[in-house]
Amino acid sequence: GAVVSQHPSRVICKSGTSVKIECRSLDFQATTMFWYRQFPKKSLMLMATSNEGSKATYEQGVEKDKFLINHASLTLSTLTVTSAHPEDSSFYICSARTLGLKETQYFGPGTRLLVL
């Protein structure tokens, strides 16, 4: 149980284009999903907290117009990197919090984004 998927696993795009990353909880309902960014050999940095049916809460320093987050259902959250630039290249990981075990976050496999 508690499986989270992400799609795509890897994406290469040209500078200026937008990229959408999907995060799905496959076997449970997630009222809250989290989006993280991880640079090579670094720890995870929380970007935003996404609650189903409401606006995402962004961490300080994260541009909400740049990183659009939508949490339309209890099993799906999307992160759209708008007008991507090379400095947006990173490993993006989502996690979902279960209803039953509120304190535990289960993570997706991550999406590697490379902006040329």
Add this chain to the structure above:
Amino acid sequence: AQKVTQAQTEISVVEKEDVTLDCVYETRDTTYYLFWYKQPPSGELVFLIRRNSFDEQNEISGRYSWNFQKSTSSFNFTITASQVVDSAVYFCALSDHMEYGNKLVFGAGTILRVKS
């Protein structure tokens, strides 16, 4: 403010050796949760354990064991008889008792290399 310190940046051991990964945390909350996650080269974070602040019992799961000591604010992780497949980055994380959100604060991670 919450903080997690993993002082060991990288550890190398030979297969079958025991290894302990250190984790020291800071929080003002009386109710909190501690986690360990494993991140193999594939990138996906694998949940290993959750411990709440009221449960100081040490836990053993196969070759893994955890030592939670509130007096020293530590939550150390020991792998007994290490194997090559244990090679990964290990993250310790802390979450407070927020009713809605439960943000995770991650340590910097410890790279474990197990050589055959």
